[in-house]
Amino acid sequence: MTSLDYHRPKTLDEALALLTKGVPLAGGTRLTARLRGIVGLVDLQDLGLNRIETTDMGIVFGGTATLQGLVEYASHLPEDLARAARLEAGWNIRNMATVAGTIVTGDGRSPLLTVLLALNTELQFAPGDERVPLDEVLGRGDDRTRGKLITAVHAVLPDRLRYAQVARSPADRPIIGVAVGVAQERAAVRIALGGYGAHPQLMSWDETPDAQEAADQARSMLADAGDQWASSEYRAAAGATLVTRLLKELDLE
Numbered sequence: 001m002t003s004l005d006y007h008r009p010k011t012l013d014e015a016l017a018l019l020t021k022g023v024p025l026a027g028g029t030r031l032t033a034r035l036r037g038i039v040g041l042v043d044l045q046d047l048g049l050n051r052i053e054t055t056d057m058g059i060v061f062g063g064t065a066t067l068q069g070l071v072e073y074a075s076h077l078p079e080d081l082a083r084a085a086r087l088e089a090g091w092n093i094r095n096m097a098t099v100a101g102t103i104v105t106g107d108g109r110s111p112l113l114t115v116l117l118a119l120n121t122e123l124q125f126a127p128g129d130e131r132v133p134l135d136e137v138l139g140r141g142d143d144r145t146r147g148k149l150i151t152a153v154h155a156v157l158p159d160r161l162r163y164a165q166v167a168r169s170p171a172d173r174p175i176i177g178v179a180v181g182v183a184q185e186r187a188a189v190r191i192a193l194g195g196y197g198a199h200p201q202l203m204s205w206d207e208t209p210d211a212q213e214a215a216d217q218a219r220s221m222l223a224d225a226g227d228q229w230a231s232s233e234y235r236a237a238a239g240a241t242l243v244t245r246l247l248k249e250l251d252l253e
């Protein structure tokens with residue numbers, strides 16, 4: 001067994017300096033199973049980045065806020081955001097796994113990533129305090145953080161939010177999941193499709209589509225979304241149905 005250097009910085013500056021000697025360790029639920037090739041760990045738990053707060057603009061999660069922290073903050077969150085955090089994993093994992101860890105490692109089957117995409121979420125990075133839209137970061141594939149730290153996650157609160165999924169059982173990870181966020185009356189509608197692939201996908205358009213156009217676009221985006229969990233035909237049909245259903249629930253037909 002090779003040895004591993006463990007660092008536990010007390011400040012963000014110390015942590016950033018240590019990134020040349022190791023990778024960030026948050027909840028460790030993913031990292032500790034994949035230590036091969038890693039020479040050092042920079043434990044983030046003493047940095048005080050676990051706050052969750054509601055602001056005029058929306059919600060801010062510190063990078064090390066746990067998934068269970070989100071669940072317990074439910075009374076201040078859109079109901080389906082807290083539900084997505086609960087669906088992400090069981091209680092034990094939720095108590096350790098962090099929001100940033102989930103963003104770095106989460107795939108298309110992540111309910112939380114799907115909902116965060118529909119919320120117009122930005123990630124705050126250190127060093128530099130740069131804020132980058134979540135969809136841009138997810139598009140970077142395995143290299144999502146590029147040697148930086150996610151210090152905070154800023155989610156814009158929509159007027160309304162809905163998330164629905166189809167899974168093998170009510171608490172299982174989705175085969176197909178759809179999140180719809182509606183802001184500025186009906187002027188800003190964001191729809192994210194999850195349940196497959198490397199990360200959830202954001203639907204895009206020039207003019208807000210009606211329910212039929214949105215369902216057609218979802219069907220076309222899911223045309224090649226077949227894998228071991230479901231055929232592309234199943235996902236396209238189920239995804240279009242969920243989009244139609246959620247837009248109807250939100251009076252956006």
Ligand SMILES: Cc1cc2nc3c(=O)[nH]c(=O)nc-3n(C[C@H](O)[C@H](O)[C@H](O)COP(=O)(O)OP(=O)(O)OC[C@H]3O[C@@H](n4cnc5c(N)ncnc54)[C@H](O)[C@@H]3O)c2cc1C
Pocket residue numbers: 023024025026027028029030031032033044063064088089090093096097098099100101102103104105106107110145148149150151173
């Ligand atoms: C038994 C078990 C069951 C699981 N079930 C599920 C499941 O159902 N669904 C699911 O999605 N996942 C599941 N996972 C995987 C895991 O729980 C998630 O990927 C988790 O969200 C990772 O978060 P973490 O805080 O534990 O990250 P860590 O394991 O600490 O880190 C993961 C990656 O993120 C990087 N990282 C962490 N924080 C930051 C930061 N602030 N800035 C930059 N980089 C950072 C780390 O360097 C590492 O590369 C499971 C894991 C286990 C062990």
